[in-house]
Every structure is written in C-alpha cells, then in structure tokens.
Amino acid sequence: MEDLTEILGTISESDPENIDKEEQQIKNKGSDANSGASVAQGNENNTRPQTEFYEQLDKYAELINVKTDVVIFGGDFNLITSERDSKTGKIKTGRRIIDIFNSIISKLNIKDTYRYRNKNTRVYSWTNFDNSSATRIDRIYLSKHICNKIKETLYIPFARSDHKGYKLRILIGYIKWGPGFWKLNESLLQQKKYTELIRNFGSHGERRN
Template sequence: MGGSKYNTPAKYTSKLEDFIEEFELCDIWRTQNVDSRLYTWRQRTPLIQCRLDFWLISNFLSSSVTKTSIVPSIKTDHSLIKLTLSGENFSKRGPGFWKFNSGLLTDKNYVDIVKNTLSECNNKYHNLENKNLKWDTIKSEIRGATVKYSKYKNMKLRERESNLKKRQDEIQKTLSCTYLDKDINNLLVELDTVKEDLEQIVNNQTRGLLYDHTPSTVKAMKEIQNISYH
C-alpha cells in the first residue's frame, strides 16, 4: 500500500479503513502529523516513495502517545515509526556494574596499553616477593587502565553514533521538503552511507556480545572483573 489512498488500489485502502473502523483504531502517526510528507519506504531507480508502515493503536491509548516520528533504520529498507509514550517517571538508576568489553581483546591500542602496563608493573614491583600479592596488584593496575581506556573509547563511540544519528535526522527532514528526483536520490545515497556506518557500529557491538561467551574470553573477563580496588 502506498502513502495515499489516491494512488493505491481502492480494494486495499477500503479493507484497511474497514479494519480501522471495526476495531476503533487510529493511524497515530498521521493523526499527530497531519501535514507532514514523510515515507517509510523508498526506491531510488525509478524513484518511488510510499508510507507502507503504520502504528495502528486504539483511540483509547492514543492519548498516551506524546510524539510519533518516522526515522531511518538499519538492516532494512523500511524506516521506523517511533512512538514516545507518557508514563510514570522511573527512579534514577544506581552507578551500575562495570563489565569488561571483550571486544577490547582485538583492539590493538588496548593490547598495547596492557603490554605497557605489564612492563611498568614489572619495573615497579620486581622486588615484591609475595607472588600472589604481586599478581593481584598487576591485575588491579590492568583493570584501572582498562576502565580508563573503555570510558574514553565509549565516549568517542557515543559521540560518533550521535553525530551519525543527527545527520540521519537532518537528511530525513530535508527529504520531507525536497521535490526534485535528482536531489532526493542524492540525499538517499548519503542516507544509505550513514545507515551503513551505524550498522557497522551495531555489528561490532554484536560481535563483542557473541565473543563474550567463548570459554577463553569468559576466563579472561573473570580475571579482570573480579579484582577489587584497595
């Protein structure tokens, strides 16, 4: 189905309208964005744009939706329809639990940091006779360096992800007021590039989660995580 009943076969739009009426539903995005011109699916050659995707909710629940928006999505050629719901304020979370990111094990910069830390520890604690204390001290130093580097890397990653999402939103907004096919296609090409970069970030995060469950990684993570600061 297209984004307008005027360019979609009547038998399809009428079925949808009957369904909405029978179950007392509303197309919440259109209800809140009456004059907006946005689409959830596009084809570049030839240029075709349609609003194929809907959030149909009960009229009763529609009052709980404070905002709806159409945003680009990765791993699919369809856009997302994002809903913001009103509700009780959740209590603030505590400081949380630091978890070692196993993806660091394949990060050359991190590997170099660990090597340098080991070298420094060897110089600082070479006279320490108690081997258990020496080993725990070395692990504590590695943990401290790991936390510091993790925070820095996560900050840079969040910054890059935020900039990509910001540019993605800018392109989406520009598309809504662009009418020439050539200009639309140029924007769609750039949008695909931004989506690919965001997808790469997600893929890296996914690989890290999968890598977390290999036996050797679990052992290494436990060694680093179970160290207490003194």
C-alpha cells in the first residue's frame, strides 16, 4: 500500500491553522447568501482532498486484522483532535474530517504514542513563521497491545524546518540479522473492497475517479 502512505504527505501542503471549520462555512452562508456561497465553495475545495483521503483510508482500515497485525500509523496528519495539541487552544479542522480520522483510529485499535507516555504535556511539532501558532500535527500511532513496549517518545527540532522530527523507541527484543522473508497475503486480492481501493489510486497516489 505504498500509494496510500505516499499521499499522506500531500495533505500537509496547506497551513493547518488556516483550515476553516465547517461551522464557520455555515455561518458565512447565513450572513450573506451571495458572498457566503462563494466562501463555502472555496473552503470546500480546500478541504475536499483531505476529506477524500481520510475517507479512503477509513475504508482501508476495515481490511486490517487488528487482532493479529501490529499497526504503526504515522505522518504529518495536518489536523489535531485535542485542544492540548494547539498553542491557541483551538481546533480549526472541520468536524467531519475529525470524525473520519477518529473512526480510523478506532478501527485500527491504535493509540497516540506520545500521549501514551505524556498525558498532559503540551508540545508542538509545527510552528508558523512568527511563532504565533503551533500544533502537534506530526504523530505516530501504535497498536494498543504493544504500547507497553514504548521506551522513548521525543520531538526533535530541525534547523531550517517548521516541523520537528519525532523519535519513537520500542523495545521489541532481539532481531536476528540476515535475509528477510516477505509474502503477499493473496487472500486480500479476493476482497472486493481491497481491489477497488487499489484501482481508485493512480501510480502517484491520485484518485482516478
């Protein structure tokens, strides 16, 4: 599923603090019928790629066997789900996108690794140019049943970048070095949802329809 992981980065091109809430779109519509329609259309165009991406990922999550598989889910998600993860204390992502994202987290049965060890600590992984806005949009989630193996979680500043790196250390025991083994689970090819999901993405992670 490399295409899905590659396009995860495409949702981070816009400033996360500039994504308006759906509630604000409704408010704009009510205050001025003419201008409100154009504003709503503009906001819809800005958030549609992010919404569609998470809708597809939500479908993919249904195919994962969370009882046997270990899931590591990470990236620049360009959204937060808790006010603790915003310097301004505000969540500016639309409610629909957040609901879809929470659905993915629930289906994959995973936890935010940083919050697992740091319940209330405020730290931010992205900061805007004048440091007036900051959020923790870069995160790694891990299957709940192995979160007890987490030994270190640390955000590391990088020069000439508005994002911090994130270090996650997990104690998984001894790993034997040498040639590995990989096998495709061919039964996935018999699942209609899975094959349709693959067909709907082009070679560069772009939806074909």
